[in-house]
Amino acid sequence: MALFLNFNLGKVRHPRHFPSAGRRPGDALPPAPEEGGLVSQSPPECVSELSSASIAPLSKEFEISSQFNELLPALLDQSLDCVKLICRDGRVQYMNRNGLCAMEIDNLSDIMGQQWIDLWPGEARELIQNALANAAVGPVRFDAHCPTAKGSPRWWDVSVSRVEDNEGRWLGYLSVSRDVTAARLAKEVADISAAEMRHRLKNSYAMVSGLLSSLARGNAEREQFVGEIRDRLAALGVAQTLFVASENAPCDIRELLPALLNPFSHAQCPIAVASLPEAVVNQGQADALALVFGEMAVNSSKHGALSSNGTIAVEADVAGDELLIRWSERSSRHVDAHSRTEGQGLRLINRILTARDGSLNVEWVDNGLDALIRLRVA
Template sequence: MSNEVASFSPASLAAVLDQSVDCVKIIGLLGEVRYMNANGMCAMEIDDFSTVAGQQWADFWPEETQSVIRASYSEAELGKPVRFRAFCPTQKGTARWWDVTVSAVKNDLGEHAGYLAVSRDATENQTSRDALDIATSELRHRLKNTYTMIASLLMGFARGNPHHSEFAEQMTERLVGLSRAQVLFAETDTPCDLNDLVSALVEPFSNEHCGVEIERLPACTIDKGRADAIALVIGELTVNSSKHGAIKYGGSVKICGEADDRSLSIFWAEHSFAPVVEHVRDGGQGLALIGRIMRARSGTIDTAWRDDGLDVTLTFAL
């Protein structure tokens, strides 16, 4: 829809805006509600527009979101649409989440005259995401407990046997390292330091026969979505190496990365003392899975096989 609006008259806008399934509002220069389409009134459970006309739009929202609403006006006035998701109950108290876009509008003289605010009901999506986050947190908690339990069992079985004790201590250190990696994902939307993430993922697998070396990584933080993708891909690569490659048979694994304003790349270079026998195993789904994971996060993965290992490049657009 054009930002050139001839007037704020509901009659002149209703024919177009009432076709939208979203809650569409015209907000005045002082933040007051000037217009709301019929579907918006239905979504917000407003029976009579006169009960909200002229009121501050920010006041409709919970206190913690009101500052976000007010800040969106100044940003939108600069010509940059503002987008956010926030919770706001309807006028009748029904709990709902909204995806909101705020844009500046101009009158027929080209002068800044107010704001167009479009709110889409995101309750179902948010509820599903919350349920997934809860389930994921529970799985991580159980996984940490499993690491602890296995470490305790190993130490218990090895007690009194020096040879077994040395092995148990090494395995316990690796399990503790894997458990530490889970802590990096404790908060749903907390950015993660790339160096901390990769170190926590690979250090437990380094051994005297195969050093896992982090040569250089850019100093940057990454969002949870990309952190999850990196963790899953590097996790799959380390597990495969532990079963079929350098970590099992000896060799080296080197990890490095680079970043600029447009992209982040991470490189995995593995050299094994044992030759590569096959690239894909019957029933193996690991490489296909990590490819799907990367695509889901708007990333790419390139794999180049050699006789003694493989090179993998992960790339994310920034």
């Protein structure tokens, strides 16, 4: 979908307004501004006043009418993002006031006519070249690192769209870059903290296993029990590594579900995992499933099949854009109550799944329950 400039009405339609225009599946769109929520800013001191005269070359390249030529600077300066108009040959013809400040560029003339690709570091230039080539067909969006003109490190969320006039003539490109440096740094801090927590948890597993082994040494019955516990702790550690190996790495449920469930299965109550379909979940959904199955298994070990020589069967299938996972639990005891006043397990599971655009439906039977987990998949 191209971006159009309506010269008669002075109207610009930005690619962010089209939910289907992104080139990266699964990406969340930037939030729309609230109704009437115009944000005003004082002109930054680092940039001289922009006027229609400062974009005279733009009018020639883009064949913009004089009426729109007067309106364009004020219109683009309303954006807090870095907005650029780029010719078909890749030369920068305009950057708005806030963009100049964000990039620490003193004057528009410093970059006018330069190749946009030359403003990026060497490692990002192939990405920029491909973005321009692909944007001629449809909007492109990507994240990349680009320091400012004065060397300050910055990360940008960039969209590039084709610009056409009312007659469909290709004039060039519109690029909008949002400074996401703070969010990027915050995520790096969170990732480091999460990695440290996982490392400590892994060490805790090893420490608990060692303590149990020392306590059971010399007692054959205890040693057998401790061996089973060690195997379960090791399996839990393996399950964690499936979806934390790389950032946002998708996880195949044919690997994930057995790894999450096997640590809780035992001879008196095996957890039977049926043949699973080929489907992947993202890291957030994998985290949610780990928490959900952990909570359900713990609950079963206290009140259900895992504590009473029962059975648990888990199966999954894909219906449209939904992954359906069924947990069927049967206990040797009669179910006396479906919930407890002080119980928080089901409420926690529902909150976890809702946060991942999923849901849980539980149907109780005389000696167990049937649970259906729904998650959206690409």
